[in-house]
Amino acid sequence: MHSKRRKILFYCQSLVGLGHLTSSLLVIRELSTYADVDLIHGGQGLQQMPQLPGFRHLRLPTILIDSATDELYAPDSDKPIEVVWAERAAAIEQFVNWPYDAVMVEFFPFGRRRLKREILGLFASVRQRCGVIPIFCFVREILVPAPLDAEKHMVKLVQDHIHTIFVRGDQDIVRFEETFSLTAEIADRLVYVGYVSPPPPASWPARQNKIVVSQGGGEIGKTLLRAAIQTAPMLPHYHFLVVTSSRASASEIAELEALVSGPNVQVVSFLNNFQETLQTAVLSISLGGDNTLMDVISTRTPALAFPYAGNSEQGLRIEKLASKGFVLPLTENDLAPERLSQKIREALNQTYPQQAIAIDGAAELSRRVRTILAESA
Template identity: 30%
Template structure:
């Protein structure tokens, strides 16, 4: 029997959260017996999408500013019309070559509006395909607030007109889609909650640190890591610190952070065993991105979250505040962050007991595979949508 074919589009513009989550889902789909092609549109990230997953790498684009309003190529040059048209054509060629049974588009139409130049033509190609594949939107549990009039209505219209389902990678007991998308009632028949896409429980660490400060992809994490480094110098030297700067932190910033680090401080760009290291740590300091929080929910260490708010971002603040309300994290503000703030927060966390297990649904990758398999099994040949 031929394995069902999945065509999974993901575009990361700044950090690595989108590609990391999509990769976890893709890997679960492969384990469930699907033939998966992941189309990436950002800078390469080592280790992603992962083994067993076919990949198509489009010419990379990145965010040209913190507000995500512009696109640049891999060298930082503005992405011109000719470049973008070539990308669009490559995407459409990959779609036709894959002949998928299911297409998953990560974030769109709730996000990634900048990619309409290639995603709207992809939607048109899907509608014309014979047979037409199922079309799913894959979104995190908390969406960025839309401040421009009409954007939410446009999103709801695109979902109703084109998408068979919206896979919400969250636990409705923690946050519901309507909490950050006001028009959820208009698309309620398409919404499927999968649970949080978290990694499986990690093995015991082979190396132990007391405090771990991490900056995710690192594109915007220099101040967090710098404040943690200086806080370490203000605290007892018996405490071991690990600072994970992220693969995208500019080299000049990484070099500056490397200077004059205390003997009890280790600075690295990336640790593949990050989830295991959290199991052995007493305190974690990080932003409040989806994937980092997923790792933290598998760990008993105390969490200090510093939500990313530049460019009007609201998603991480909502997540951090929900976790704080459940006594699963403490919060420090990104603006005006000082080593003294970090030191005081770490001291409070060290004085608290290690956290017990959480009750949130953390099996989102595996449940996504189950939902998609059920959709294929229940597909009506005469109906466009479920």
């Protein structure tokens, strides 16, 4: 039986970085096989959004969090924040194309609570225009721990609004309750779909003596890149490919290039085929950010990770993956060239774990949504 195409409204607002949008787009790619998806997104934008059947998107006027004051502000506007909120509401009002079969909201109510009025406003419009349709939440497996009162409030919001919570993660690696103590109260709505990563390659190329050193999309990580460049002369048989952030300035790149003392180091500012590059590498050295770790795991590349101190979530994920042998963590002390070359040899000599990690999260989530919509039709 040929079922009609569905319509799904998807809301994703990143307040820092691009990881959330990247994961959301991998999910939308899967959903678009049977549904027209309207995406409302804010925060940092991508240079180019994917071309998919029935896919429309609205980029809202940007609102970000000021790390110094913890206040919301609009970086592209000199208008008061209240005016920016009103502009966003008007843009949403114009963009939505009622009715929808379902709504997917990224992270809320476990995060993005600063945007609560906008999101709950959207939920109210949905109820008014579409009646009772499922509202899904799509959230990573590790949360920044919150006080009990805040957790209770999140549980209440889930019970009032959310049909299913899709967790992007593998419960054999990390369980949701490790960072959310009231998980038992919403366990009936929780579904682990696996990590969301690009699909693994159809055929595997041969590995070369290449070590990929990367800092992800952020500003942090220069110490790691410097350490790797200074270690390279001790490992002359390996080619070090050092990837700076795409936002690195010419002077920052020149500063790294000035540290290069031999022919086995190449500094590049961006790789748009990061995953393919990892497939031919013997080792990845990175800050262990979400998307990098997923690329590393889906390509089964041995890895060293230097967790960014400002983010407990990444530290915990690295610790869990390290306990299963997927990654070796680095500390500040390991960045001295002698120590780092030792760590690199150690990682290269380890046997890669046999255990498979669930990384098919986008396709699994899409299948589950399709089933739920078929049942509620």
